[in-house]
Amino acid sequence: MAEQPSATTTAPGEVTLPSGYTYTSVTDKIANIVLTRRSRWPWFLTFSIALVCMLAFFLACGVLFIVGPGIWGINIPVAWGYAIGNFVWWIGIGHAGTFISAILLLLRQKWRTSINRFAEAMTLFAAGIAGIFPILHLGRPWFFYWLVPYPDAMSLWPQWRSPLVWDFFAISTYLTVSLVFWYMGLIPDLATLRDRAKTRTQQLIYGLFALGWRGEARHWARHQSAYLLMAGLATPLVVSVHSVVSLDFAIGNTPGYHSTIFPPYFVAGALFSGFAMVLTLAIPLRHFFGLHEFITMRHLENCAKVLLATGWFVAYGYLSETFMAYYSNDPFEIYMVQNRMTGPYAPVYWALITCNVLAPQIMWWRAARRSVPVLFVLSLVVNMGMWMERFLIVVSSLHRDFLPSAWGLFIPTRWDWIHLLGSIGMFVVLFMLFIRFLPAISIAEIREMLHEEKSS
Amino acid sequence: MTGYGLLAEFKTAEDLVEAARRARAAGYRRVEAYSPFPVEGLVEAVGSYKDRIPLLTLLGGIVGGAGGYFMQWYSAVVAYPIDQGGRPYHSWPAFIPVTFELAVLGAALAAFFGMLALNGLPKLYHPLFNVPEFELASRSRFFLFIRYDDRRHDAPGARDFLASLQPLRLMEVPR
Numbered sequence: 001m002a003e004q005p006s007a008t009t010t011a012p013g014e015v016t017l018p019s020g021y022t023y024t025s026v027t028d029k030i031a032n033i034v035l036t037r038r039s040r041w042p043w044f045l046t047f048s049i050a051l052v053c054m055l056a057f058f059l060a061c062g063v064l065f066i067v068g069p070g071i072w073g074i075n076i077p078v079a080w081g082y083a084i085g086n087f088v089w090w091i092g093i094g095h096a097g098t099f100i101s102a103i104l105l106l107l108r109q110k111w112r113t114s115i116n117r118f119a120e121a122m123t124l125f126a127a128g129i130a131g132i133f134p135i136l137h138l139g140r141p142w143f144f145y146w147l148v149p150y151p152d153a154m155s156l157w158p159q160w161r162s163p164l165v166w167d168f169f170a171i172s173t174y175l176t177v178s179l180v181f182w183y184m185g186l187i188p189d190l191a192t193l194r195d196r197a198k199t200r201t202q203q204l205i206y207g208l209f210a211l212g213w214r215g216e217a218r219h220w221a222r223h224q225s226a227y228l229l230m231a232g233l234a235t236p237l238v239v240s241v242h243s244v245v246s247l248d249f250a251i252g253n254t255p256g257y258h259s260t261i262f263p264p265y266f267v268a269g270a271l272f273s274g275f276a277m278v279l280t281l282a283i284p285l286r287h288f289f290g291l292h293e294f295i296t297m298r299h300l301e302n303c304a305k306v307l308l309a310t311g312w313f314v315a316y317g318y319l320s321e322t323f324m325a326y327y328s329n330d331p332f333e334i335y336m337v338q339n340r341m342t343g344p345y346a347p348v349y350w351a352l353i354t355c356n357v358l359a360p361q362i363m364w365w366r367a368a369r370r371s372v373p374v375l376f377v378l379s380l381v382v383n384m385g386m387w388m389e390r391f392l393i394v395v396s397s398l399h400r401d402f403l404p405s406a407w408g409l410f411i412p413t414r415w416d417w418i419h420l421l422g423s424i425g426m427f428v429v430l431f432m433l434f435i436r437f438l439p440a441i442s443i444a445e446i447r448e449m450l451h452e453e454k455s456s
Numbered sequence: 457m458t459g460y461g462l463l464a465e466f467k468t469a470e471d472l473v474e475a476a477r478r479a480r481a482a483g484y485r486r487v488e489a490y491s492p493f494p495v496e497g498l499v500e501a502v503g504s505y506k507d508r509i510p511l512l513t514l515l516g517g518i519v520g521g522a523g524g525y526f527m528q529w530y531s532a533v534v535a536y537p538i539d540q541g542g543r544p545y546h547s548w549p550a551f552i553p554v555t556f557e558l559a560v561l562g563a564a565l566a567a568f569f570g571m572l573a574l575n576g577l578p579k580l581y582h583p584l585f586n587v588p589e590f591e592l593a594s595r596s597r598f599f600l601f602i603r604y605d606d607r608r609h610d611a612p613g614a615r616d617f618l619a620s621l622q623p624l625r626l627m628e629v630p631r
Contacts, residue, residue, distance in 0.1 A: 023492060023596035149527060157531035161540060166553040173557040177564045184568055188594070192492075195591035211578035215593050217476075217502045219575045220494035225509040226571035230564055233513075237560045244553055448493040451469055 021293075023447050030443045031196045033289050039436060042288055047432045053425020060418040061136060069139050071415040078398045078410035083137035085390040086420055089273065090130035090427075091171065091245055092266070092386065095238055096274025097123025098178060101185075102234035111302055113449055114294040118285065118431075118440045119278050120182040125430040126277070127175050129423050134167070136419070163247040170244040177237055181230050184223070187213050188444040242266040249393065255336040256397030261320045268313030272356070273386035275306045279379035281431065283372055285440060294441050297370055304369040307382065311360040314389075318357065332402060344409060345396045348388050355385025460583040460631040461486075461603040462614055463590065464623035469495040472598035475621045476501035479602060482617055486603040490584075490593040512570035513563045520562020525555045583631050601629070 063071055074081040097119040104112040135144045147168040149158050158165045190210035197203035213219070243263035250262040279300065286295040325333040340349050359381050362368045369375070400407045434440070466472045469491060476489045480503055489495075489502045499505045528551040532538075537545045572578070584590050584601065593599050600623070602614055618626055 027492070027595045149531060155536065157536040159538070159540075160528045160532055160554060161543070161547060161550040163553075166557075169554045169557040173561045176561060180564055180568045184571070188493075192594040195594045207580065211572070212580045212582060213577065213594075214582060214584060215490045215492060216575075217489040217491065217495070217498040218505050219577075220491065221499040221505060221507065222509055222571045222574055224494050225507050226513070226567040229510060229513045229567045233517075233560050233564050233567070237557075240553070240556060240560075244557075247553075444493045451493065451495075455470075 021450060023450060026446050026450060027192060027196070027443050030294075030439050030441050030446070031193055033435070034193060034437060034439055035196055035198055035202060037289075040288075043432065043436070046428065050425045050428035050432060053422050054429045056418050057422025057426055060415050060422055063415065064136060064419075065141065069137065071413060072419075073410050073412045073416055075408065075410075077401065077406055077408045078395055080137075080394045080398060081410055082391070082412055082416040082420055083133045085387070085394045086423060087130050087133035087137075088245055088266075088390040088394070089387045090126045090133070090423065092242060092270035092273045092390070093277045093383075094123045094126035094130060094174075094178075094274065095242060095267070095270035096278050097121070097126075098174075098181070098234050098238040099271055099274065100278070101181065102231035102238065105228070105231045106235060110449065111299055113445045114291075114296075114441050115278060115282060115299055115303075116445075117182075117185065117442045118281060118435070120178065120185070121431065121434045121438070121440075122277060122281055123274075124175070124178050124182055125427050125434075127171065127178060128430075129427055131171050131175060132423070133419075134164075163244065163251045166244045167248055170241045174237060174241045177230070177234055181227075181234060184227060184230065185442060185445075186438065187211060188215065188223070189439045189442060191215065192443050193439065239267055242270040249397075254397050254401050255330070255332040256321075256340070256393070259321065259324060261317055261324065265314070265317030265320070268310050268317060269386060269389065272307065272310040272314050273383060275303050275310065276379040276382035276386070279303050279307070279375055280383060283376045283379070285435065287372075289435070289440070291441065294446065300372065300375055301369045304363045304375055304378075307378075308360055308363040311356060311363075311382075315357045318353070335400070336397060339400055340392065340396050343396070343400070345392060345399075348392050349396070352385045352388040352392060355381045356389060359385070459604060460629040461601055462618055463584070463587055463627045463629050464600045464618045464621060465589060465592070465625040465627070466598040466600065466621075466623055469498070469598055472600060473497050473501050475600045475623070478621060479600065479617070484602050484614075484617075486605065488601040488603070490590075490599040490601065492592075492594055492596060492598075495598075508574060509567060509570055513567040516566020516570070517559045517563030519566075521555050521559030523562070524558030525551055528554060583629050586630050587627050589625060589627060597624070 060071075069083075072081055072083065074083075097116075100112050100119045101116045104116075135141045138144055146152075146156070147158055147165060158168075187210060190206050191213035193206040194203055194210045197206055243266065246262035246266035249257040250259055252258060282295050282300065282303070286292050322337050325337040328334075340346070359378060362374065362378065368378075395410045399410055464475065466475060472489055472491060473495060476487060476498060479487045480501065485503065487502045489498050491498060529546060532547070532551075533545045539545075589597075590599065600618070600621070602618065604614075615626070
């Protein structure tokens with residue numbers, strides 16, 4: 001890999017940590033965001049707006065449970081609408097956290113240290129929200145536990161040959177492993193918060209969750225061993241999750257779904273949207289909490305480079321889909337591609353090409369990679385583009401499949417939009433609570449990095 | 457009333473590693489070292505340590521994967537066989553994704569809970585928490601601790617020994 005430790009410290013103005021920091025000052029700086037800093041109006045304003053959106057989401061779920069999925073625009077032939085698109089989009093966003101934490105850890109990319117914690121939190125929240133959508137979409141969501149293999153009185157078992165059952169296992173495993181990985185990394189920091197706590201309540205709550213962590217040498221050794229192994233396990237897991245999600249589509253024979261490119265194409269898209277979301281979150285975080293010294297330009301630039309690279313994987317996916325349709329000589333596949341580019345959803349297709357393929361090319365310029373406003377806008381553009389891609393995969397393939405007599409259009413209703421925007425609100429609420437109550441940057445890892453820099 | 461042990465505070469990680477090494481060399485066996493981040497070489501310095509986490513993780517993975525596969529085989533072949541388009545009941549390729557996920561789940565949970573169990577966590581009360589200065593162990597300082605029930609322990613000797621390492625502070629830990 002390009003980033004050798006020696007190279008990171010010698011590049012002028014790009015050192016990973018500013019000089020003059022001590023163990024005490026890094027600890028206090030990050031811990032005090034949680035412990036003593038009072039919330040200011042930008043936090044309250046964002047939180048309130050997001051809270052309203054989240055409540056709207058709950059309201060929409062209530063209406064959905066009472067009335068049924070008919071409140072959405074879905075019907076036959078387009079029985080999968082926003083709910084499935086949102087699910088795929090959110091689970092994709094939930095991939096970058098594990099990628100940053102696990103894969104970059106294994107590759108010894110030290111720069112990941114200041115962004116892994118909040119990226120993991122992002123993963124957890126996004127994957128959790130993603131998991132809600134298929135359940136909402138079930139029609140009879142109260143029976144979702146039938147997917148769980150348990151010895152029930154009906155003597156029924158899940159259908160193991162169905163990708164939807166695989167998906168249930170993939171998502172629940174991913175959520176559990178992400179939670180455990182995140183929490184394991186948090187334990188030493190929770191101990192720091194317990195010891196630095198200013199009030200009895202803080203001390204009790206952080207103390208309970210710190211589980212009595214003391215930082216003994218053998219404890220650290222086991223912690224590190226388990227953390228590294230978990231990273232090794234999470235690496236194939238993260239690849240498997242979106243692959244399995246893509247099989248929900250690829251196993252079906254609908255034109256536009258039935259394709260072997262889907263698993264890698266979905267994984268690349270997941271990393272692409274995930275890194276875009278990391279940028280969307282990192283930029284306001286460093287701005288409002290004064291974390292410029294920890295989340296440096298170098299971090300943002302590296303994220304931008306990953307964005308550029310994964311953007312090309314995604315572009316390759318688009319190209320391959322089109323090529324394979326013609327190469328297969330299957331009239332339905334060819335029609336699907338033509339319909340995607342010129343049919344009723346063509347504006348969405350060209351918008352997504354603009355957002356996902358054309359817009360990221362600006363990252364070739366160093367000046368653009370180093371401009372915070374450009375990066376922020378681009379990250380939003382990519383997030384939007386990836387949502388449109390998910391929408392298009394789900395809807396455009398279904399709306400005109402084989403027999404023209406069975407064609408139809410999907411038009412989203414206001415409830416579709418409320419569920420989408422409401423889920424974004426819920427994500428923001430969870431993230432805002434996270435940055436107020438937990439250290440957004442791993443304090444113990446920053447101390448370790450400081451020690452390595454001092455001794456090198 | 458006898459205390460729990462003696463705690464010496466050091467300024468740098470290197471001092472702590474050196475102190476732990478000398479304590480072991482002097483014959484102390486119940487030596488514990490506390491640091492605000494994992495320090496390389498410290499675990500070797502404080503004494504014998506065998507990393508059992510990889511083995512536990514492997515076992516967890518095997519149990520998860522084998523159990524997951526068995527569950528699918530049992531339900532699809534024995535408990536609830538369905539003829540699905542003439543496919544064999546034991547259609548193993550379709551069982552792989554769930555087997556893989558459950559193997560990862562088993563391994564990850566074994567790694568996490570194994571780490572907690574071997575570390576004796578959760579342990580919300582520990583005598584060291586009675587020492588106010590010990591809170592720096594999660595912030596900036598490095599501590600060496602020798603328990604009074606160390607077999608080589610004769611109280612004045614241990615105090616003199618720790619003092620000879622020139623710690624920043626030397627503290628008695630009450631039980």
